[in-house]
Amino acid sequence: MAKTALVWFRSDLRLADNPALTAAIAAGQPVIGLYIEETDPDLRPLGGASRWWLHHSLQSLQRDLAALGIPLELRRGPAEATVASAVQTHSAAAVFWNRRYAPAQREHDAAIKAMLLRDGIEVSSFGANVLVEPWDIATGAGGPYGVYTPFWNALRQKDISRPLPAPAPTGKPVTITEPIDAAYRLPHWAEKLGAHWQIGETTAAAKLRAFLDGPLGDYPEGRDFPARDVTSRLSPHLAFGEISPRQLWHAAQVLNQRAPATAGPVEKFLKELTWRDFNYHQLYHRPDIAREPMQARFGGLPWRDPGDALTAWQKGQTGIPIVDAGMRELWETGYMHNRVRMLTASLLAKNLLVDWRLGEAWFWDCLLDADPANNPGNWQWVAGSGLDAAPYFRIFNPVTQSNRFDAAGAYIRKWVPELARLPDDLIHDPAAAPGFVLRDAGITLGKTYPEPIVDLKASRERALAAFKAL
């Protein structure tokens, strides 16, 4: 049997700018793609929404690879044993992959590399999923960055590799004999997400072009307004690697060279994108950012028993409209606008003093862009325990924020339709509306819409006292 080369796909479900795939093809042996649903207990299992996206993304990748002449195989099991058995089945002489950065993932990859080398199999790994490898960017003292702005200043000076083109076909298209099936048990609630998303590399590339050609111009001002559709919505595509951060970086730079007037919006966009690298930097350098506070003193915070508050928050029934709108958007679409993510997270971790890890876990299960670096990194930023986090005394007032960023209540009306008939100035805080206004709008607090589950002023003071005592 001819020797083959395996490409082990993980968070890089694309053909273009995929150095592992390009190198495997260049090596000249027949190439076989492999995706493993890893069952090792120390690897964080995907959430429900992510499993749904993964299923469709793998189907798309399988079609794209088949057109290049490369089959894609899905296997399930512990990573090391599964790679070993795939190598044996396909008489592989070489295995290629793009790197991943969580400590447990790295340990597995190192062990697998050692196993393969022992068996005389070649192993090649590449940087593909961040702008700069976490070890290639360091402070003057040689350590990891803990503050964002110097990280950004250092990263922008780096020579970010140009993205690779998609490889040319290696032979005749292959027939798909084993279509990707839902080995990873799709949650029944996730099918509704299909109404809101198209999945795969081609869609991701088209979305990037459309974003740069249009909404980008309004990005610096508009990105904070949840009813305005001016962000790229590329996050799930990035989370699964259907597009690479380097492709975003260079496409934005090219636009800027062609149209110098876009300099401001391009810089703002790249600055936001670089938060992703900053979070990957923390994921790489710290033990377990989804469990351990990055600032150790926050470990002593007296979290409250979540009781019914957590369920009310998850279901979008807190009685605080902008928060409920966000939580319902998340449940219906697998996405939530960034500003509203901050408000919902702040209500849970600060006003309700519920351990941020419970909120992070809910987001992990429901978000299509659930990301091992960005989700815990942002939760810790909001909770105050992250590096360069919002200072603990800055506690968002969701009603003030709602007045500011959803002044006409369009976002609230979309996701909390039972409040739709309230006037713009009262929709942010129905509990403050006079009785006759509520009656006219068909609202009975406690029946058609909840009373607020928490007093914002008193809970703010409670949180301040708890944080101050640390």
Ligand SMILES: Cc1cc2nc3c(=O)[nH]c(=O)nc-3n(C[C@H](O)[C@H](O)[C@H](O)COP(=O)(O)OP(=O)(O)OC[C@H]3O[C@@H](n4cnc5c(N)ncnc54)[C@H](O)[C@@H]3O)c2cc1C
């Ligand atoms: C509590 C909380 C949890 C979050 N969880 C996730 C998560 O699991 N996955 C995730 O990708 N983002 C997460 N974010 C960050 C941010 O909300 C999303 O990246 C953004 O809303 C995605 O929409 P977009 O692609 O239209 O972003 P755009 O504004 O178009 O930005 C482009 C890309 O830049 C990156 N980016 C933008 N803002 C941030 C940010 N604040 N932090 C890190 N990267 C950023 C993302 O990769 C994003 O896709 C979280 C934010 C908060 C406050």
